[in-house]
Structures are given as structure tokens and as C-alpha cells.
Amino acid sequence: MLEVLDLTKRFKKNFAVNGVNLFLEQGEIVGLLGPNGAGKSTTISMIATLIEPNSGDIRLYNESIIKHPEKIRAILGVVPQEIALYQDLTAEENLEFFGRIYRLKGRDLKKRMDEVLEIIGLADKRKEKVKKFSGGMKRRLNIGVALLHNPQLVIMDEPTVGIDPQSRTYILDTVKRLNQEKGITVLYTSHYMEEVEYLCQRIYIMDKGHIIASGTKEELKNILSQENTITIKLDQVRKQFVELLKADPVFRQVMVYDSSIQVMVPKEVNVFTRVLSMAEQSGVELAAIEVKTPTLEDVFLHLTGRALRD
Amino acid sequence: MRAILKAKWQLFLRTPWTFITMTILILIFAYLIGGLGIDVKHEIPVFTNIKDVEKTETWSRITESEVFEFQLTTETEAKQALEDHRVEAIVFLDHDDFKVYVATETPNANLLYQLLQSAYTDLFLNESIIEAAEEHGQVVDIVSLQEDLAKQKENPLFSIQSEYFYSDKTVKVDMNLQSLFGFTLFFVIYTIAYNVLFILQEKQSGIWNRMILSPLKKWQMYMGNLLYSFAVGYIQVVAVFALFRYVIGIDFYGGFAKTLLILIPYVFCIVALSLCVVSISKNEQHFNVLIPLISVSFGMLGGAYWPLEIVTSDIMLFLSKLIPITYGMEALKLATLYQMPVQDLLPSMAVLVFMGVVLMGIGINVMEKRSG
Secondary structure, X not given: OEEEEEEEEEEOOEEEEEEEEXXXXXXXXXXXXXXXXXXXXXXXXXXXXXXXXXXXXXXXXXXXXXXXXXXXXXXXXXXXXXXXXXXXXXXXXXXXXXXXXXXXXXXXXXXXXXXXXXXXXXXXXXXXXXXXXXXXXXXXXXXXXXXXXXXOEEEEEOOOOOOOHHXXXXXXXXXXXXXXXXXXXXXXXXXXXXXXXXXXXXXXXXXXXXXXXXXEHHHHHHOOOOEEEEEEEEOOOOHHHHHHHHHOOXXXXXXXXXXXXXXXXXXXXXXXXXXXXXXXXXXXXXXXXEEEOOOHHHHHHHHHOOOOOO | OHHHHHHHHHHHHHOOHHHHHHHHHHHHHHHHHOOOOOOOOEEEEEEEOOXXXXXXXXXXXXXXXXXXXXXXXXXXXXXXXXXXXXXXXXEEXXXXXXXXXXXXXXXXXXXXXXXXHHHHHHHHHHXXXXXXXXXXXXXXXXXXXXXXXXXXXXXXXXXOOOOOOOOOOOOOOOHHHHHHHHHHHHHHHHHHHHHHHHHHHHHHHOHHXXXXXXXXXXXXXHHHHHHHHHHHHHHHHHHHHHHHHHHHOOOOOOOHHHHHHHHHHHHHHHHHHHHHHHHHOOOHHHHHHHHHHHHHHHHHHHOOOOOHHHOOOHHHHHHHXXXXXXXXXXXXXXXXXXXXXXXXXXXXXXXXXXXXXXXXXHHHHHHHHHHO
16 A cells, blocks of 8 residues: 655754655554654655655555655654644544544534544543643544545554543544454554553564564564573662673673663573572672563664663 | 634633733723823912902803813912922913913923913904093993904904914823723733733644644634734734723824724734744743833833933844834824824825734744744
8 A cells, every 4th residue: 555665864963864665454453662752753755645754655556755745645644743733622623623624514523523523432521622621622622533535554652642541542443443344554653662662563663763573472582592681689689799790791681670680581591590699799699580471672672772661 | 714713712711811911901001190180280380469369351261171270379389380390380470461481492382381371362352442442432331342343253254264283393292092902002012012922832842833734724823823913913903092082081183093994013013023022042941031121121112101202322223113003103193183184194104014924924934934
């Protein structure tokens, strides 16, 4: 359906996006994962034809949209990271405004507004002003506006930022339902690993303007097939213990948290004896040692040496 | 575009506070500083050697004045009031003459002199006619003679029509209109600018991008926003002028309709200026700093706070030529105080349109470049 070829965007001398390639098949949910500043928003802004790339191409059904943005705009719904709504208007008035600018009128507009309010679960709040909504309700209406004109492709830019877990679950379920029931193709950007793992069939991992890995969840996790993620829980993290871990070449990507340390270790290594010995040497009391199946977070850590939310 | 106008109207009804605040400020400033509603009669102390002066014809004539309020006092007190600058002038009334003492020459002093001159001349004329009739041995019925004279004045033998003409150096100042025009043109900048600011707010909130992705054309997006700002600004200035004209009773010298015409290019120019300021503003805070700076300096240079006629600095006068308020004030004064026809207002209005077109062009271009 959509192909992004060697896309590059420069702001003065800085490359925000550098040679990005990706594709979307009709009816799939694709995740674009990366930390803040990775270039996700710039990439989707270019796909949405809001900013022009310096080089590269974006093709919709094999036709370039850079010169003809109207081709993608007709089938595209965008959920921006910001709450792009009039705060002093009601939910209904907002939907009416955005429906009208998409040339919806009369009964069609009314019917579509009712459907959308039902989808986002705000039918009973339609007469309330947006500024009185909770963060989660605003986010849901933000999504609703993008669905008004029945788009085939929806781009969502971190649509769950700053909301409570309950609203997040509601939004994720709504996105999944839209994809399954209406066949809407979704490009979903986030820096929440668990959201992307839950929603997306395929994932692109972005960092510093580049796509550093891509594939299905399983394919990405296989990158770590040779390594385990070990979490060492301690009563107190001591500098000497951390230094011993770092000095041992077997332990990679040592991440220190408040009362735990996470490391990556080759699967064949007997981690327990090594850690116990180091703990004894540095006088640290171990609370637990956990061996985890790798997550996408671990994949990101493995690829970049940094945690996603650093 | 109708969708934009409808949404803006709904938003206006929900948050009309900027509009209301600015309207109240215009009313307060124009009302108080222009001295409107306050008794504008100038107090003139009078001293005299005429016995029972209040019963004389001269006294009844001069106290009919709507401009001056004559108050009998002693010579010492009157002169002391003049020395203390508590009054502009004092008057000494004699049987067949008068004296006007002034501290400085002002338009009011001339007016006072003319009033007294006219009262005495009429009086002497009547007396001279009566004396002439008596000299010819006629028995004069003074009351009927005066009635005859009044009738004759209604149908005079010669009719003299007098007209004012103004040279370039003729200056007329009406403080009521000066403050009404000045503060209206000044405060409406805020009303308009804070409506044009919607564009920046919509850009920051992502609403603008949503509109770009819709089938709306860019010109429709700008037109919808700017038309709304124009309408709000124009409604405000028309409402203020109408209130002062019809409720407070300010004299527009027959030029009220012409002032409404002049306001069209002025409001257009301010909409364009606001767009220009919005286009160079990095964010709302930046805009909030720029707008007072620009509007206050424009108000000062353009003659909103004081008549430009009293400014003598060549630099200030040169800078005033670059300010829209200057041309707005100029056209409004020509239409009212100087009662000029519409064609004489066109040069000022044309400058406003020209400035508006240029500023609009710059504003849209800068805005589009920055978002690109």
C-alpha cells in the first residue's frame, strides 16, 4: 500500500531523518518505535505530506505522493501527538467542525458523528466542553476526529502520551478493533514498548534518524537469541559491585537502576556463580537473580546501548 | 470556509472576554480623557461696575452661551484666579465696552472675545436705531421696535453666507473626537491581534495541520481566520462610534457615515499587521511581548494619544508616516472636523489599503516559509 524510500530530512545541518525505508501492507498495524528525538514524528509528518523531504520518495499504490499530496490526504487520518481540538467547544461541535472541513454535511455528518462518538466511547459526553474532559477523554476525541471521514490509513503519533492506564487500554483496544473490524491500516508510533508489542504485527525501530531494525516481534527478539537479560536485585547498589560487572566482558549493557541492575549475558554462561562471587567480593547482599526472555526493550538496548526512555 | 467562520463564532460566544475588555477600555479612555459626559463649560469669572448687571440685556445674551459659564465676582478674586491659572480668561464688563484678560492665547479666548463682541454689537445696534428714530421726532414703542427688528433679521435685505476654509496650517482640535478616534484605533489593535493569534494557537495545537490535510485550500484557511478577525474588529469600532454618536451624543460634524467607511481599510490594515506579527512570533509568549510594543509605539507615533498637530519633531513626524494609525486619524479628522468629502479621504484610505496589502503579503509568506 505505502512505501517509503530512502527518506531524508535535514533541519539546517542536522539530519532528523536519514535514509529511512519502510513499507505498509493494507490492513496491518505497523509500529514505529524509538525514543524521543529518534525522528519518528518527522517521518510521519513527511508521510502525511505535512513537510517535504529533502530527498527520497513516498509511494502510495506505486504513485509518488510528494508532488501529489492530495492522493494520500483523501484516504489518510492523522492523530497528532498534541490535542488538536478546540478546548472551548464541545465534543460534538469539534466533530462537526472537522467533519465539515472534510465536506461532510447534513445527515451523513450527523450519522458519522454518532458512529465516531460510539467508537471512542464518548456518546454520553458529546455536549461537554473539551476543556472539561480528562486527559484520556481528550485523547479519545483526538482519535475520533481522525476517523470522521472513514480513512483507509491512520497514522497515530504517540496517541497515549500522558494518560492513565485505563484510558490507554481503551485506546489500544479501539485501535485493534478498528483494524480488525474495518480493515484500517495503522502506522503507530510510540516509545512505549508494551503498546507496540501488543498492537503491531510488524515493527520498525528508529534511533537518531535511522531505522536500526525491523521485522515481526519474533524476528526482532531473535536478534537476542544468543543472549539472556538478567536482572540482579539488591538491597543496595554498590559502586564496587557495578564496576566488577562492567569489568567482566561477559556482561554487556550494564544498566543500573535504584535497587537493581540489568545486564545482558550470553546464554551459555553460568551467570549465577559469577554474580554470587562478585557480590561476595563487594559485600553486597543479593535479593534475587531473574533471567528474562528478551523483550523489544532489550532489543533496543542491545542495538543502541540505551534504554528507550533515556 | 463557512465551517471556520461558524467555529470561530461559537468560540467567540464562549470566550468574548477580549472583545468586551477592549470595548470597555475604549469607552473608559475615550470618555474620561476626552472629557465626555463631564460639564465642558469653561468657567469665566466676571467683574463689572454695572449696577444689577444680571438684569441687563448684555448679561442675558452672554449667559446663553453653551461654552462658557460666567460667574460674577470681584476684580481681585478674578485676577487671582487668572494668576493661579485656575481659569483661562476673565472678563470686565462696562456699560459700552468690555475687556478680556487672558493668561495665554487659546482658541477659547478668541471664542470668548467673539461672543462678547457680538453681544455688545447687537445691543449697540438696537440702541442706535432707537436713538436715530427719537432724533427724527418719532415716538418710539421700544417693544414693538425690537419685534420689528427681529422680523427684519429673519428676512434680511442682504444675506451673507460665510464659509470656513482651511489652509495647510489651519489646525482644528476637538478633544472629544481626538480621544474617541485615538483610543478606538489603538485598542482595536489588541482585539484584532488576539483574534489573528488563533492562527498561531491552531498551528501549535495541531488544528492547522488537520485543516491542511483536509480538502480545505490554504487560501480558505487564511480567509476564514482573517475574515473573522476583520469582522470582530470592525463590529467593535462601529459599535463604539455608534454608542458615542447616538447615546452619548458626540458631534461627528455630519461625518459619521464617512467614518464607518474609513474604518474598513483601517481594520483591514490592522488585520494584515497582526498577521505579520503572528508570522514572526516564535510562540504565544513572544507574540504577547511584541504586540504591546508595536501597538503602544504606533499609538504614540500615529497620534492616538495626542494630536500629531502639536508634534514638532521632524523625526517623529517622519516616523508617523509609516504608521497606519496616522492615516486612520487623518482620514477620520478630515471626515468630521474638516467636513471633507469622500474623495478627499481617499488618499489616506488608499495608503491604508496599500499598507494592508504589503503587510498581508509579508505575513502569509513568512508564515508559509516558517511552516515549510
